[in-house]
Amino acid sequence: MNGQASVHSIAALEAFKAALVKFETEGRETLSVSDMDVRRGLDWFQNDLLKHWLSEVRRREEAVTHAKSDLERCRMQKFGDRTPDCTDQRVALKKAQARLEEAEQKVKAVKRWSRVLDEEAEEYRSHSQELSNTLAGELPKGIHDLNQMLAALDAYIGLSAPAGGSDVSMATSMAQGVAAGSGEQGGKVVAASEGDGAPAQDKATDAATSSAVTEARP
Numbered sequence: 001m002n003g004q005a006s007v008h009s010i011a012a013l014e015a016f017k018a019a020l021v022k023f024e025t026e027g028r029e030t031l032s033v034s035d036m037d038v039r040r041g042l043d044w045f046q047n048d049l050l051k052h053w054l055s056e057v058r059r060r061e062e063a064v065t066h067a068k069s070d071l072e073r074c075r076m077q078k079f080g081d082r083t084p085d086c087t088d089q090r091v092a093l094k095k096a097q098a099r100l101e102e103a104e105q106k107v108k109a110v111k112r113w114s115r116v117l118d119e120e121a122e123e124y125r126s127h128s129q130e131l132s133n134t135l136a137g138e139l140p141k142g143i144h145d146l147n148q149m150l151a152a153l154d155a156y157i158g159l160s161a162p163a164g165g166s167d168v169s170m171a172t173s174m175a176q177g178v179a180a181g182s183g184e185q186g187g188k189v190v191a192a193s194e195g196d197g198a199p200a201q202d203k204a205t206d207a208a209t210s211s212a213v214t215e216a217r218p
Helices: 011-074 089-159 167-174 178-195 198-218
Strands: none
Touching: 011 089
16 A cells, blocks of 8 residues: 555545534434433432332322221121121222232332343443543544644645646645544544444333333333
8 A cells, every 4th residue: 555545525525524523413412312311210210100109008008907997897887696798898908908019019119120220321321421432532533633634635735736637646645644643533433423332222221211110100
């Protein structure tokens, strides 16, 4: 290889730079929204939903207590030698006990899934932080390097071109240093834009959240 940058279209470089700028902006916005959604989801699940079911446990405990009292009062009512029929009270007590057991199971499910969601959220944050670092550091540097390349190419093409159309050849040769410095950066940027780290973890976190809500929902 001759070590020279081969530039066939400055317009293509301009388009690539515009795409990187758009990716940076949309990436920052998407990360911000995703982080907020994760925090809100965890807060709702670990606080609001847990409080709901703890309140339901207390309310249903009271219902069981009342049902037991109703059954005892029924049993104490006698008409001569006849034993009172307390079928309705016994059925009501069983229903109240079943509802109390359901609420207690929901509390256990919320607590169990809270630990799972904490782990998934932490895993998501580790991947999203990598992307955030790229958007905050490596991507802006890559865009800066592209700007330098384009400025160098424009400057040299603007000079009086020697015969034979060697202006682009001269420009690409003189921009070689900038291109070389941007090569590694460009690879990282492309890898960041095409990688599946954070998006894949988003799917894993969404799956865990869906299972948790299904089991613990009111």
